[in-house]
Amino acid sequence: TTKTIQSALISVFSKDGLEPIVRKLHEQNVTLYSTGGTEDFIKNLGIPVVPVEDITSFPEILGGRVKTLHPKIFGGILNRQDNESDVQQMKEFDIPQIDLVIVDLYPFEKTVASGASEQDIIEKIDIGGISLIRAGAKNFKDTVIVASVNEYSLLLDLITEQNGATTLENRRLLATKAFHVSSHYDGAIFNYFNTDETIYKESIDNGQVLRYGENPHQKGFFFGDFDAMFKKVHGKELSYNNLLDVDAAVNLINEFKTDGPTFAILKHNNACGLASRKTISEAYLAALACDPTSAFGGVLIANTKIDLATAQEINKLFCEVVIAPSYDDEAIAVLQEKKNRIILVQNEVELPSRQVRTCLNGLLIQDRNNITDTKEHLKTVTITEPTASEIEDLIFASKICKNTKSNTIVFAKNGTLISSGTGQTSRVDALVQAVDKAKAFGFDLTGASMASDAFFPFPDCVELAKKAGITAVIQPGGSIKDELSINYCNENNLAMVFTGTRHFKH
Numbered sequence: 001t002t003k004t005i006q007s008a009l010i011s012v013f014s015k016d017g018l019e020p021i022v023r024k025l026h027e028q029n030v031t032l033y034s035t036g037g038t039e040d041f042i043k044n045l046g047i048p049v050v051p052v053e054d055i056t057s058f059p060e061i062l063g064g065r066v067k068t069l070h071p072k073i074f075g076g077i078l079n080r081q082d083n084e085s086d087v088q089q090m091k092e093f094d095i096p097q098i099d100l101v102i103v104d105l106y107p108f109e110k111t112v113a114s115g116a117s118e119q120d121i122i123e124k125i126d127i128g129g130i131s132l133i134r135a136g137a138k139n140f141k142d143t144v145i146v147a148s149v150n151e152y153s154l155l156l157d158l159i160t161e162q163n164g165a166t167t168l169e170n171r172r173l174l175a176t177k178a179f180h181v182s183s184h185y186d187g188a189i190f191n192y193f194n195t196d197e198t199i200y201k202e203s204i205d206n207g208q209v210l211r212y213g214e215n216p217h218q219k220g221f222f223f224g225d226f227d228a229m230f231k232k233v234h235g236k237e238l239s240y241n242n243l244l245d246v247d248a249a250v251n252l253i254n255e256f257k258t259d260g261p262t263f264a265i266l267k268h269n270n271a272c273g274l275a276s277r278k279t280i281s282e283a284y285l286a287a288l289a290c291d292p293t294s295a296f297g298g299v300l301i302a303n304t305k306i307d308l309a310t311a312q313e314i315n316k317l318f319c320e321v322v323i324a325p326s327y328d329d330e331a332i333a334v335l336q337e338k339k340n341r342i343i344l345v346q347n348e349v350e351l352p353s354r355q356v357r358t359c360l361n362g363l364l365i366q367d368r369n370n371i372t373d374t375k376e377h378l379k380t381v382t383i384t385e386p387t388a389s390e391i392e393d394l395i396f397a398s399k400i401c402k403n404t405k406s407n408t409i410v411f412a413k414n415g416t417l418i419s420s421g422t423g424q425t426s427r428v429d430a431l432v433q434a435v436d437k438a439k440a441f442g443f444d445l446t447g448a449s450m451a452s453d454a455f456f457p458f459p460d461c462v463e464l465a466k467k468a469g470i471t472a473v474i475q476p477g478g479s480i481k482d483e484l485s486i487n488y489c490n491e492n493n494l495a496m497v498f499t500g501t502r503h504f505k506h
Ligand code: 93A
Pocket: 011, 012, 013, 014, 034, 035, 036, 037, 038, 039, 064, 065, 066, 067, 068, 069, 103, 104, 105, 106, 125, 126, 127, 128, 129, 130
């Protein structure tokens, strides 16, 4: 798969940086083919060059619009050297082999930015050059494509250090970069032609039009394949906010895939109830008891089949969406009694590995947070070790914490979310909120476990936790003042474990 460059077609708008490459290629006896301006440039260096017209027997026409667009040029780039009929046709039509293609496209973006007239801009839409790039990149098995000045130094290295020999890996990498150049170039042309209004219409064509966005005065669209993830059995059309809650719900319940029957209730993307029990109906009732006020109008999700008993309980609650991997027929019948209630069957598919959101005038993309804290991740940092049941609760709390808006504090006990403080600007505020909520719903925090999405910069959180009755704490650790919190726990008989993994969610 190693190939040596013996011939090159060079067609560049900017001649900057070309000289050393041309000289090196010449030193290695590479035959050079070129177009008008580039040909002049090479000739002026005193280096022999064959004009493309000599290959095509056709002059450059239409004021330069057609220079390289010819089967003898594209045949030379696109032929497969291991294909007998290609090799035969190359001979039959007297097509010269082209091993290397170097292109620098007409500067479309620069011309737009200069405020040039539409006519000048359109003349700067490169046709032959972009085709050369695509052809060279498509045939990377045999051809080396250099589609940008940025790759000149890599090319120089290849011709200098490897005497013009390239590996398949080299060529594939250059092809990838070339497709990046061509897609960016076409993207720029698209952006020039599309005014805001047309882009908006495009969106409507390609996305699912929602009734409205986050609020009724905002337009909204969904781009995605909802049906790949869910089968909708019943209910009204999903709204923008429903979709966000469903997204939060499936991410949350994903943490409990291998646990026993687990039920979660979410509001505004955060869990306001979650419990694991022997049966799904018990899990539902325990989740609801956590915060029945917030559960009103919530999104409900189960990690196992919803049976009739559970459906009858759910039916007493006004809720927007119910999600489960499956339902008993009688359960569906009961849940369908409310006309608008959305019932979704969650398909067994992996959640996407990347997350995208807008940021300023662009996008942010990141990997999904796919670390779930397990017993193996825990390092006890206090004299007091957490008990076996505390360890279960710490992991349980941490899984909820990870899926709750930062700053977050989660209290849990016996496989039940007791309360949480969510989306607060300080961790202390989150903790105070969680304590107040637990009290408001009549829960006793004695012996409960606490999870924090990030480390404690000061010992104030463990102090407040102790006062509230918490006996075990899970947090990532890593603050320069970790010792202060550890010392307080040691003096006050609290168990604390570090996970080493921060779980911010903004
Ligand atoms: O007008 S084009 O789209 N038609 C062509 O056939 C063609 N072939 C190469 N422009 C074409 N090119 C472009 O010409 C190259 O991409 C490069 O930007 C430029 C080099 O022209 P010259 O060698 O005459 O300076």
